[in-house]
Amino acid sequence: MNQVKMGKYRPYPQIDLPNRQWPNKIITKAPKWCSVDLRDGNQALINPMDMNKKLELFTLLLKLGFKEIEVGFPSASKVEFDFLRRLVDDKLIPDDVTIQVLVQAREHLIAKTFEALSGVKKATVHLYNSTSTAQRKIVFGKSKEEIVVLALEGVDLVKKYEKEHDGEIFLEYSPESFTGTELEFAAEISNAVTARWGISSTRKVIINLPATVEMATPNVYADQIEWMANHLDNRENVIISTHTHNDRGTSIAATELALLAGADRVEGTLLSNGERTGNVDMITLALNMLTQGVNPELDFSDINEVLDVVERCTEMVTHARHPYVGELVYTAFSGSHQDAINKGLAYQKNSVDSFWEVPYLPIDPQDVGRTYESIIRINSQSGKGGIAFILEKNFGYQLPKAMHPEIGRIVQAVTDEKGRELEAEEILEIFKDTYFNIKKHISLIDVTLSTNKKVSTCTLTYKYNGEKIVAQAEGNGPIDACKNALMKDYKNEFTINSYSEHSCGDKSTAKAVAYIEIQSKDILSCYGVGKDNDIATASIKAMFCALNRAFS
Structure with missing residues (x-):
């Protein structure tokens, strides 16, 4: 603005109001x-x-x-x-x-x-x-x-x-x-x-x-x-x-x-x-x-x-960032914002106080007819919490928190490659390709489980290195029994670090979803996901998923 001559504009005169009252009012x-x-x-x-x-x-x-x-x-x-x-x-x-x-x-x-x-x-x-x-x-x-x-x-x-x-x-x-x-x-x-x-x-x-x-x-x-x-x-x-x-x-x-x-x-x-x-x-x-x-x-x-x-x-177009109304005003792309909003919504859901207190959201989107599904969207700036939020709110997958960094890195790689925002359906496809549609070096064929006096027995049928194998073992639970049966012939040593489960879908059609985290001497952490009508079978599918992701 160097070309603008000084004196062309002048400051607006202040008002002589020494005892103004409005600053103290609400x-x-x-x-x-x-x-x-x-x-x-x-x-x-x-x-x-x-x-x-x-x-x-x-x-x-x-x-x-x-x-x-x-x-x-x-x-x-x-x-x-x-x-x-x-x-x-x-x-x-x-x-x-x-x-x-x-x-x-x-x-x-x-x-x-x-x-x-x-x-x-x-x-x-x-x-x-x-x-x-x-x-x-x-x-x-x-x-x-x-x-x-x-x-x-x-x-x-x-x-x-x-x-x-x-x-x-x-x-x-x-x-x-x-x-x-x-x-x-x-x-x-x-x-x-x-x-x-x-x-x-x-x-x-x-x-x-x-x-x-x-x-x-x-x-x-x-x-x-x-x-x-x-x-x-x-x-x-x-x-x-x-x-x-x-x-x-x-x-x-x-x-x-x-x-x-x-x-x-x-x-x-x-x-x-x-x-x-x-x-x-x-x-x-x-x-x-x-x-x-x-x-x-x-x-x-x-x-x-x-x-x-x-x-x-x-015939006027509203800016996407227009307060309260714009398409993106209830949307967070930033990872830290997404994590805070996700935690805030969870806190709000369990709070006995009706006071609205969610970071980054001064108003409840539902009060103006908006939905939570649009709050968090994923691009190259997004974080692990936002991706987990999308998978839970849109599709019912309640990923354990320790799994968030893993799925975050996977989705981040795709957004970096594409250089654009990902739709929720695209995130679901990445999730499925990562945990369900995977290359297999070991495949579950069948499993039979029974429990007697707190001891579980597993008869496991699986395919490994092109060979069909049947093995049986006991354990202190279905997962432990399955692991013991597997390790009779499976050559990759591993330990199970964590396990969680939940139901997904409507009551009449709900599926059990299980998450298992494994570790080996070469791999600090790798998650597997399993889904089945039966929770025990879903757990064993999750273990096989983790093994295929870790050792394929």
């Missing part, structure tokens, strides 16, 4: 939510939504629990006018939902807006005009006094048409480009608007303070909100609303800090769709609250449906 309840997906979100699309897509997205917003929905700018577009009329004529607006419409302070636009609102029981008329120094100087060429007059003319017009409307009308006023407006002037024009409207406990006003352009760090926006809260007349009857954009990439933080600073309401979109860099993402905001034990009063329990509808309606 979010304890959900704000009032207002979706602007159908207006601010729609205007930002390459291909704006048609009637069917608008209706589908509106239906989703209702299902999610939104009670305030901005449906458009009906005076500026026939499509948006017709959409609002469709909602009214088809009686699609629930009685407890407030429809919001945007309009500029011009009489013919306000008249058209009320024509579109005819029949709506509860509506918010969102009146705005730009107040920033740059807009006043560069775009409008107007003084502060002229800007105030413009806002008040708009209020008078809304009041005029309100009288003829058969329904409840709420006023929202936005000093647009608030973050570029002197705070004293923002308070002056907002107070003038509320006074002209006739604010009272039964006639509250929404003062929306938008970060139309995000110009400073989130703490500065919080200072601005707290300053305004301290300087707005009739504060108890003012609903302070935020509408943050993401120019600096901090709209989430800015909104959260604004809530600490006294904001009562949030305007935003699903998945951050919006003009230029996007609006604040209300999914992230709501689920951030959920992870702190605060009920967000929005239902994102089926995040896949939300993702599907929003992407289809907007």
Whole structure:
């Protein structure tokens, strides 16, 4: 950036707020939510939504629990006018939902807006005009006094048409480009608007303070909100609303800090769709609250449906790392992460405390309709614990922990060779090829076992060096008896270090799976796996598997 001349940019001025209170506060309840997906979100699309897509997205917003929905700018577009009329004529607006419409302070636009609102029981008329120094100087060429007059003319017009409307009308006023407006002037024009409207406990006003352009760090926006809260007349009857954009990439933080600073309401979109860099993402905001034990009063329990509808309606693709929603946000490739998640899930399963405490997962994926199967995926960065997790969660193989390094090395070699992520089915095939589909220098043909007074007898039939051999021996258990019978003719000395077993599959079709670890003077450790309807036979198959892997 050496070519950028110094002085071209300057730091945003700090707010004189020596006794700020917001840093000591926490979010304890959900704000009032207002979706602007159908207006601010729609205007930002390459291909704006048609009637069917608008209706589908509106239906989703209702299902999610939104009670305030901005449906458009009906005076500026026939499509948006017709959409609002469709909602009214088809009686699609629930009685407890407030429809919001945007309009500029011009009489013919306000008249058209009320024509579109005819029949709506509860509506918010969102009146705005730009107040920033740059807009006043560069775009409008107007003084502060002229800007105030413009806002008040708009209020008078809304009041005029309100009288003829058969329904409840709420006023929202936005000093647009608030973050570029002197705070004293923002308070002056907002107070003038509320006074002209006739604010009272039964006639509250929404003062929306938008970060139309995000110009400073989130703490500065919080200072601005707290300053305004301290300087707005009739504060108890003012609903302070935020509408943050993401120019600096901090709209989430800015909104959260604004809530600490006294904001009562949030305007935003699903998945951050919006003009230029996007609006604040209300999914992230709501689920951030959920992870702190605060009920967000929005239902994102089926995040896949939300993702599907929003992407289809907007034709926008969601980043794989988008918080809470992206394809990979509940996925770990790193070996250390996989191991910690695997242990955390096991701990959670056995914990008597309902508190969610799993490393690397701030939210239970099941709470948003995701499944554990997608949490751990395998590539060249993955570890042994992740591979064991895949085999257990997807296919029921509960590998003993001491076996994890062995299978980890085997799968790692394949991922290094392929240079890509492995699917769960591919990992299963590697497992089968390693422990079931192996080259054999010794093959089990048949085994008969009996136990009498804690002594097991094994009659073993097997093929070794091209010769069929039958041997019998006793031992202190089936595995010991089998080993003793085998060693009458088998030439490779070995010891059994460990043994474990479990059932795999549904009760009606469950198989027994056994794992045996052997050791010889040349081999420190080698595992074998066996699977059979009978657990003793599965154990002997596991021993033969280990021998073939160790000595073939």
